[in-house]
Amino acid sequence: MEQDRRETVRLYTRQNDKTLYQLERDGRIINQRAYVELHFGDIAPLFLESYDWFTRKASARVKKPADVQAPIWCSISRENCLRPVPGTVVYVLEVPKDQVIYFDDEKWDYVLNRIYLPKDREDREQYRRHLRELGVANGFEFFQGRYKGMYPEEERRIRESWERIFDIDRWTIFNVCGNIWEIREEWVLRIVHPGEDVV
Template identity: 35%
Template sequence: MKNQNCIIDEKVKLWTRQHENVLKELEQKGVYRIKKEYITQKLDTLSDYYLHVYDWYVKRAEKIVERPEGVEYPIWLSTSSELMLQPTEGTIVLALEVEKKYAVFTDSEKWGYVMNYWYVPLNDEDEELYNKELKRYNIGDESALYMGHKGNFYPILRNKIVKSWERIFENNLSITKTTQATLWEIKKEWIVDVL
């Protein structure tokens, strides 16, 4: 499939894989929003791990695009048909065309660092300096600075990690191979295709 990533008249085409029941909810209500219970059902015992980062993301993303009242968490989308999650049993892929002003764009590679509770480096040199700093303090697992007791002993390092997460929002207006998007909700009228 050819990459269909494009911006048309301040609109962007996005793709999201969702449970097939989402389409029913969109038909009935005209809008779909993620609820915390959906995340806890889907992620089961890992939900607490993810919700810590999602809570941070919500607080930061709502400064970029206002979060509608009643919305708990964002919906994740691909900005490229080549990189979208493929449908699996019980799921569908919704192709949307949305005004850019409703989307928060982030770097998916940097988001991977955040999901692991790691420092997001500026570049290779910055990463090397940070790793030397961890070695100097004999820290082998940097996620322990956020998730474990080591953050109590090294609050400056812990804060350095959290501050670095802001970097996922850099260049949030241009779309590249590593760009992903979130929306606070999906409106029925935004759907252009169901795969």
């Protein structure tokens, strides 16, 4: 079988235990925007805008199945994965490498906060100077604050900078995540329940 010859990677993801029924019924688990809304509650609209951006950009890297609306967040290590708590399980997965979208989770915070993601220290300093020249105290207010809609070029520049989340400068278990579009039944090595060790 073709899949057996592909290189695979081990991933770990904590999910609601209701996904067990989806896996049994459909042979796969997929994510929907509604699940993100439920997870984040009142602050969901802010997160959904970022998740939608990520979904568009990630689908240009790994083709997204038509019925999938959001990616599934995964840890690349057992040590750094979220442990199962009541109402959740952890899926230990063996996924074809070409199905994984790697990104820097520390850089993801820039997307969530709607701020410019600098290339390096020098770029960070140049951007700070640029903000001072604009007379802007901080870069947090272009999308949600007092400068909203006033600087379309700045908004474009910030959005373009977010692409850098896919550039991994430092590969560690703490900053690198590997997202996937689905969990297929054949990828599941183990399902870890609360009170069990993730191995």
